[in-house]
Structure formats: structure tokens, C-alpha cells
């Protein structure tokens with residue numbers, strides 16, 4: 001993990017530096033400050049790192065695609081700002097959520113600004129065959145629509161009694177995994193990867209991206225809020241149909257605080273113990289491991305390289321991370 005840590009840190013630093021340059025705070029400053037509020041708080045930068053590694057893994061120069069990596073990170077931040085409104089979440093990356101620090105109208109606009117800037121910045125990648133650029137813009141647009149579909153399903157499922165595992169997998173593929181898929185696809189397409197490589201990297205991103213969301217659901221229950229930088233137990237309070245809860249519901253397990261606001265930390269701990277005892281946490285973890293294994297198989301189309309091995313390590317990290 002130490003090598004990965006170092007490699008991720010180096011790439012995250014490149015992304016942060018490029019954001020400073022590509023997304024300056026301009027008039028009206030308050031709007032851009034709201035847009036930069038979470039971006040500047042950091043975050044793991046896993047999606048842009050995946051994009052840079054995808055370019056490298058097909059023999060491209062990752063420096064050439066830095067604006068595309070920034071673009072993917074901005075889309076991610078746009079979805080976080082809007083997601084916190086939808087999920088009634090008050091903190092993110094250890095800071096007040098944008099709609100808390102400003103207001104909902106401000107957060108909607110700050111998110112929309114990042115969303116629009118993401119497309120403009122993507123086109124700043126130079127030296128690309130115009131066909132590949134158009135295809136990449138199209139991929140990003142389709143990805144954003146898919147995220148909206150996934151987020152819609154996520155909220156619709158809150159109101160539903162029963163959600164199947166297949167429905168959950170479709171929802172998380174759309175709300176979360178497609179952006180990892182797009183990182184693999186765009187990073188490799190822009191540097192001239194072959195169709196087979198580009199598709200393999202997209203499939204890899206999508207599969208490990210589903211696993212990533214399962215781990216996010218696990219951490220929502222298990223990780224202290226100070227470590228996570230966002231409220232603990234929020235998924236329970238909101239009545240989210242995570243894979244953990246879907247398994248628990250199918251076993252008839254009673255979680256008294258499910259879909260109830262204002263649970264205490266003791267009640268969240270008790271719910272965690274119940275879900276551990278029912279095997280539901282373990283069930284979700286195992287599903288995530290299988291998805292990562294499948295994802296790694298999709299990298300079979302790539303020649304061996306340092307970048308390929310880092311992508312594999314990154315996928316292990318996505319389900320072993322503690323925040």
C-alpha cells in the first residue's frame with residue numbers, strides 16, 4: 001500500500017495544482033468560492049488518478065491529459081454538492097456542506113458551475129484527434145445523465161419497501177461506477193488507446209466503481225465521522241437501500257433506527273452490531289471483493305506495466321480504505 005500511497009499523493013498534487021490554474025476564483029467571487037469550497041478541502045482524488053493511470057497504462061503521456069483528470073474531479077465535486085442537498089447531509093470532507101455554508105440556491109449554482117466548467121476544461125486537452133475529443137465529450141455527457149438516473153433511483157428506493165440486489169447494483173452502477181468507467185475510458189481514448197484497451201479500462205472502472213460504492217456504504221456505518229469527514233449513519237437515517245440493508249431486510253432483521261432521523265451514536269453502534277451479527281456487513285464486503293476480482297480480469301487486455309499494476313493496487317484500496 002505504501003507505493004500506492006506515494007503514487008496517489010503525487011498524482012493528487014498534480015490535480016490540485018491544475019485546479020488552481022484551470023478553475024480560478026473570478027467574478028462573482030462568492031459563486032466560484034462556493035464551487036471551490038469542497039474542491040479545496042481535498043478528497044482522495046481517486047477518479048482523476050484512475051484517469052491518469054489509464055492514459056499511462058496504454059502507453060500515453062499522463063501529463064497531456066491532466067485537464068481531463070481535472071474535469072472528472074469537477075464532475076465528482078458537482079455531484080457531491082448536489083448529493084448533500086438530496087441526502088440532508090451537513091458535512092463533507094470535514095467542512096460544512098456547500099448548502100449549509102451558503103444556501104440551497106447557492107449550492108445548486110455552485111454545482112452547476114463545476115458541471116459546466118468540467119466540459120470546457122476537458123476540451124483544453126491538446127494534440128488530440130478531434131474524433132477522440134468529440135467521443136470523450138459525448139462519454140462525459142452520457143456519464144452525467146447516468147449519474148442523475150442513479151441518484152434518482154437512489155431517492156426513489158428510499159420510498160420503496162423492497163429493492164432487489166439487481167436493482168441496487170443498477171442504481172450504484174449509474175450513480176457512482178460510471179464516473180470511474182469514464183475515467184478509464186477517457187484517459188485511454190485521449191491518448192490513442194485501442195478500442196479493446198479503452199473498453200477494458202471502462203469495464204474495469206465500472207466494476208471496481210460498484211465495489212467502491214459498496215465500501216462507501218460499509219464506511220457510512222463503521223467509520224467515525226471525524227475520519228470520514230461526513231456524518232456517520234446518514235444512510236440509515238435517510239432509509240437508504242444499501243446492499244447491507246437489502247440483505248438485512250431479506251433476512252427479516254429489525255434495525256429500529258432505519259429511516260429515523262436523529263439517532264444517537266449508541267443507537268448507530270447498536271445497529272452496526274445487529275448488521276454484523278446478521279452477516280449483512282460481511283455479505284456486502286464479499287460482494288465488493290468479487291467485483292474487484294472481476295474488474296481486474298478486465299485489465300487482461302493491457303500489456304504489463306507499472307501503471308497497470310498501480311490500477312490493480314488502486315482497486316484493492318477502493319475496498320480496503322478506511323475513509
Ligand code: IPE
Pocket residue numbers: 042043044045046093176213216323
Ligand atoms: C464519495 O466519494 C461519494 C461517492 C460516490 C460514494 P469519495 O469517497 O471518492 O469522496 P472524496 O472525493 O474522497 O471526498
Ligand code: IPE
Pocket residue numbers: 079080083087089147151175176216220230
Ligand atoms: C453518492 O453516494 C453518489 C454521488 C455523489 C453521485 P452517497 O450519497 O453514498 O455519497 P456520500 O456517502 O454522501 O459521499
Ligand code: MG
Pocket residue numbers: 083086087154
Ligand atoms: Mg446520496
Ligand code: MG
Pocket residue numbers: 083084087089
Ligand atoms: Mg450522500
Ligand code: MG
Pocket residue numbers: 216217220235
Ligand atoms: Mg455514502
